[in-house]
Amino acid sequence: MLPSLHDYFLISYEVHCEARRITLRARPDTRPHPASDPSLDRIVVFDGVEGYHFWDDAFGSIIFSLTEVPVEKLLLDRQTEIKESYRMSGAPGPWAADLASADAVLSAKGIRGFELYSSYGLSGWLLAKQLEVRGGPQSAV
Numbered sequence: 359m360l361p362s363l364h365d366y367f368l369i370s371y372e373v374h375c376e377a378r379r380i381t382l383r384a385r386p387d388t389r390p391h392p393a394s395d396p397s398l399d400r401i402v403v404f405d406g407v408e409g410y411h412f413w414d415d416a417f418g419s420i421i422f423s424l425t426e427v428p429v430e431k432l433l434l435d436r437q438t439e440i441k442e443s444y445r446m447s448g449a450p451g452p453w454a455a456d457l458a459s460a461d462a463v464l465s466a467k468g469i470r471g472f473e474l475y476s477s478y479g480l481s482g483w484l485l486a487k488q489l490e491v492r493g494g495p496q497s498a499v
Contacts, residue, residue: 360424361491363400368419368480371412380404380484382474384421386494400494406487408469409450411439412480419479424472430461432471432483450485 366384373380382402402424404410433440437457444454453463464485472484 360426360489361400361494363402363421363424365477366400366421368421368476369399371480373410378405378407380407380410380486387420398494401492403490403492404472404484404486404488405490406467406469408453408464408467408485408487409440410482410484410486411436411443411450412474412482414476414480416479420477422475422477424474426489427471427473429464429469429471429485432473432485433457433460433464436483 363384365387367387369383369385371380371382381404384400384402385396386398386400440450440454440457443449453460468487469485470487470489472486472489474480474482474484
């Protein structure tokens with residue numbers, strides 16, 4: 359089970375193309391005083407990324423949730439977007455050429471699906487092999 363990032367501020371995200379890694383850094387909302395202590399941050403690292411799409415970065419995004427979803431559901435829910443992205447640019451990867459077999463291809467690689475929802479700002483989805491959460495009150499894998 360993933361730890362809750364509800365009402366955390368998205369401090370940064372990094373896409374490391376060569377390493378196929380995406381890192382999110384989020385800080386809890388400690389109103390009325392904004393948290394400025396990086397030791398409170400949760401760092402979410404996705405490794406073995408096979409595809410992702412983020413949208414609506416508001417440079418001050420507030421996370422609603424990060425959830426794991428079945429790859430099959432993610433592909434079904436995002437099929438139009440993935441097909442168009444593959445047609446236009448070859449993204450998110452060669453597996454997207456045939457979405458009918460993509461679930462089997464990704465599952466054979468141990469890929470998991472994740473969705474990021476925000477109350478304000480950046481949302482998106484990721485397909486990655488591993489997830490690690492560091493920092494915050496507890497760490498989880």
